[in-house]
Amino acid sequence: MRDVAAAAGVSVATxxxxxxxxxxxxxxxRARVQQTAKALGFRPNGLAQSLSRRRSFTVGLLTNxxxxxxxxxxxxxxxxxxxxxxxxxxxCNIEDDPALAQTHVDAMLEKRVDGIIASGKRIDRRLPVDLSGLGIPVIYAFSEPDPDSIGFVSDDEGGARQxxxxxxxxxxxxxxHVTGPSSFRVVHQRAAAYRDALxxxxLAGPDxxxxxGHWSEAWGHEAAGYLFDGIGSPPDAVFCGSDxxxxxxxxxxxxxxxxVPDDVAVIGFDNWEIVAAATRPPLTTVDMNLKALGREAGLTLLQLVDRQPIEPGVRKLPCRLLVRQSCGAPPAG
Amino acid sequence: MRDVAAAAGVSVATxxxxxxxxxxxxxxxRARVQQTAKALGFRPNGLAQSLSRRRSFTVGLLTNxxxxxxxxxxxxxxxxxxxxxxxxxxxCNIEDDPALAQTHVDAMLEKRVDGIIASGKRIDRRLPVDLSGLGIPVIYAFSEPDPDSIGFVSDDEGGARQxxxxxxxxxxxxxxHVTGPSSFRVVHQRAAAYRDALxxxxLAGPDxxxxxGHWSEAWGHEAAGYLFDGIGSPPDAVFCGSDxxxxxxxxxxxxxxxxVPDDVAVIGFDNWEIVAAATRPPLTTVDMNLKALGREAGLTLLQLVDRQPIEPGVRKLPCRLLVRQSCGAPPAG
Known part of the structure; x- marks a missing residue:
């Protein structure tokens, strides 16, 4: 489609x-595009064709x-x-404000978006707006899904285990293991995986x-004091809940x-590049693959728009370990 | 309007x-809202009323x-x-891709947004899309405006002077003064204001x-080596081009x-809180007031939608100094 658009001198949407x-x-x-497509041997795929009949070519993304x-x-x-x-x-950013959220959802519906993807800053909280019964497909991506809906979250246990x-x-x-507040579900999931892997x-882990604690640099400092300034033997590695x-x-x-890493290896979580890459040495960290998660959410939304049957439920997508320098060289082989 | 909406149990848009x-x-x-408004003594302001006749209640924001x-x-x-x-x-994020930008602009036009605000990551570059002649108002906010258009940027000279x-x-x-690459116009503007203020x-400044250099922590490190490891007398303050x-x-x-701050005072630029507040000590820094800039851009867009005459040109909005702890206590009085 991109080739056709370029050759015909129009946008992809056109x-x-x-x-x-x-x-x-x-x-x-229209005629020029159709001739160009024919000349280039373009064959639209079935999914795209069946979708096109009722599509507005826009998706709304809500976040807080x-x-x-x-x-x-x-x-x-x-x-x-x-x-x-x-x-x-x-x-649309709804900033945890239910009235603002409703305004934005109304606006999206009025613009006839093909569907809405609800995203957030943590995967165990709902956005402050009811997205059931809107009459268009809704997908939850990196936020707590409604019951019977479709959600995509990162596999935090798997990431911690890696x-x-x-x-x-x-x-x-x-x-x-130094991590964030216990009010976050991922804190428990990652800690459980940490204990299981040990x-x-x-291995028993250090005393x-x-x-x-908190999702902050200051907490990392403080925790290092507890781990390394005490009388027991200090850890030789710290797995952290955030970069x-x-x-x-x-x-x-x-x-x-x-x-670091000679005396102590350190691993982060998030692969928030602006922090992870600036640390000295640069952080080895768990990447939640949020771009891939968005891709899956988008493709699934297209299938829903096409009225394909999709099982409700939460899909956990794998994290991957991004190796930089804070743990030393990986072992040979 | 918010009170009316709440009392009538509908969204503000409705x-x-x-x-x-x-x-x-x-x-x-509709009848319930109108009765509620009457009961509450609601008087719509003239601007809102005159706008309402041709408004879709949505604004598109483009960025890279x-x-x-x-x-x-x-x-x-x-x-x-x-x-x-x-x-x-x-x-819509256009990621420096002209075809993507055109797709998103098409989509915004098709959704009949009231206007488009073009934003970016630097104020001396245009987005890779032509926004002239769209038939709807366009405002540039924190990006290079087209000639004869209306733009809002931060007053970087003023911020550096402060x-x-x-x-x-x-x-x-x-x-x-330790700053970013010379390909950025703000690097020259801030350096000129720095020299003028000295x-x-x-004062002449250090040798x-x-x-x-670069907009990075690593460059801050390197530059500190040049400033403090040499044989001349070192600076007692460093004004930095970014947090x-x-x-x-x-x-x-x-x-x-x-x-810091006893021997050397340090000031940043951006007030990117996630960096500025986590520095030890927390950074005193120049805040470009981007939220206020967005507010001005939004209000001006409303005036354009209302067909009020607005002089074209670039408005420089003031920065403010945000005092934390990296320069020591402000002088008495």
């Missing part, structure tokens, strides 16, 4: 509509993630998945166990004259 | 449309700012300004003058045993 006999445009334009660090990658993934169909993603197993493979034996390797915490731990270790 | 005899809704709903650090505050400001009119802001004058008032005399105070640079300078000073 090309798509021209080939589906939809939308307003000069008949000359003020900094956009989770939602902007999700948005980029949705765009990537749908751009060949000329679909635009409209983001992190701890990486440390064990590198020969670390006293692995601590147990499976016959301090799991340190629960910001890991940044605090790494800085605190440097100030104590402990070398 | 209330607004009900009172302006617009939009699709049950006649019963992947991290959203500049655009999300602008978006929040636009929303704030327009929420009483039930206006929604739809953000920063340097703050340091001078605190008694600093050897003030260095000159006006009869190294202005250090031009990330300032973060690098502060960390490098700590590692050299130099105290």
């Amino acid at each position: 090309a798509s509509k021209a080939l589906n006999d939809q939308g307003r445009m000069a008949e000359e334009t 993630d003020t900094y956009g660090r989770f939602t902007l990658p999700v948005m980029s993934g949705i765009s990537d998945a749908l751009v060949d169909n000329g679909v635009s993603v409209f983001l 992190a701890v197993e990486h440390l064990i493979r590198l020969g670390r034996r006293r692995i601590a 147990g499976a390797a016959g 301090q166990g799991v340190l629960v 910001q915490i890991a940044r605090g731990v790494v800085d605190a270790l440097r100030e104590r004259g402990r070398r | 209330a607004s449309k009900a009172l302006n005899d617009q939009g699709r809704m049950a006649e019963e709903t 700012d992947t991290y959203g650090r500049f655009t999300l505050p602008v978006m929040s400001g636009i929303s704030d300004a327009l929420v009483d009119n039930g206006v929604s802001v739809f953000l 920063a340097v004058e703050h340091l001078i008032r605190l008694g600093r005399r050897r003030i260095a 000159g006006a105070a009869g 190294q003058g202005v250090l031009v 990330q640079i300032a973060r690098g300078v502060v960390d490098a000073l700590r590692e050299r045993g130099r105290r």
